[in-house]
Amino acid sequence: METVFARLVVLESSLALLFGLGMLWRRGVPAYISAFRWQSLVLAAVAATVAHFGRDRELYLVAALLVVVKGVAIPWLLRGTERRFASERELAPYVNTATSLVVASLLVLFAYAIMRPVVAASHLPTRTGLPLAMGLVLVSLFVVTSRKKALTQVVGFLMLENGIALLAILGAYGVPFIVELGVFLDALMGFLVMQIFVYRIHETFDTIDVDQLDRLRH
Numbered sequence: 001m002e003t004v005f006a007r008l009v010v011l012e013s014s015l016a017l018l019f020g021l022g023m024l025w026r027r028g029v030p031a032y033i034s035a036f037r038w039q040s041l042v043l044a045a046v047a048a049t050v051a052h053f054g055r056d057r058e059l060y061l062v063a064a065l066l067v068v069v070k071g072v073a074i075p076w077l078l079r080g081t082e083r084r085f086a087s088e089r090e091l092a093p094y095v096n097t098a099t100s101l102v103v104a105s106l107l108v109l110f111a112y113a114i115m116r117p118v119v120a121a122s123h124l125p126t127r128t129g130l131p132l133a134m135g136l137v138l139v140s141l142f143v144v145t146s147r148k149k150a151l152t153q154v155v156g157f158l159m160l161e162n163g164i165a166l167l168a169i170l171g172a173y174g175v176p177f178i179v180e181l182g183v184f185l186d187a188l189m190g191f192l193v194m195q196i197f198v199y200r201i202h203e204t205f206d207t208i209d210v211d212q213l214d215r216l217r218h
Contacts, residue, residue: 005053005125009170012046013129015039016166017108017136020159023143023152024100029082032155033075036162040070043162047169050126059169074158081151095146103146104139111135118171126170133170136163 019039023032044066051059095103111134119127140163143156 005049006128008049009046009126009129010132012042012049013132013136013166013170015042016046016162017132017139020136020139020143020163021101021104023156023159024104024139025097029149029151029155030079032152033078033082036078036155036158037071037075039159039162040066040074043166043169044071046129046166050169053125062169070158070162078151078155094148100142100146103142107138107142108132108135111138122171124170129170130167133163133167136166139163 016039019035019042022035026032026035044063047059047063047066050056051063108131112131115131115134119130122130137160140156140160144153144160147153147156
């Protein structure tokens with residue numbers, strides 16, 4: 001039973017990482033939003049899997065919140081923002097697609113290297129998914145720093161939060177519901193603040209390309 005549990009965790013964590021990598025080779029904002037939505041649903045599946053095998057009923061509530069908030073509500077809000085800025089596309093990121101994929105591969109390898117001692121010292125059945133979760137965190141950070149469009153950076157931030165949540169669920173074998181609820185509220189508030197930030201940039205500069213802000217300093 002534990003072997004089945006471990007394999008499910010690795011499979012689901014791998015899918016979450018793949019959806020994060022999808023942001024590096026796709027350029028359309030709708031594709032980014034879809035990748036985030038599916039990644040969030042996979043994260044909910046991870047929470048439900050840990051809840052089932054770990055007999056932690058609170059994690060079922062976490063899984064339900066993930067589906068409602070990140071699988072439905074936030075993608076719906078992002079779609080509305082994307083429709084308003086339909087002409088905005090991530091056509092020329094700071095790092096091109098080929099280089100981005102190479103960097104992402106190196107980041108995943110680095111995640112495996114730094115998490116090896118943790119995996120070796122842990123006896124949790126979820127330990128094999130930890131390097132994948134750390135890889136998602138590093139790849140999401142790279143997405144945030146390598147993209148020019150504010151809306152793309154917002155999605156990258158949300159994926160970063162997904163990676164941190166995945167790391168917490170696997171590393172702590174589930175987290176207390178009150179802690180996860182606090183994280184949800186922080187993520188939601190951060191998302192709303194960034195939404196306001198995106199609208200203000202567009203209203204002031206008629207674009208959501210943050211590269212334009214850098215040019216104002218020179």
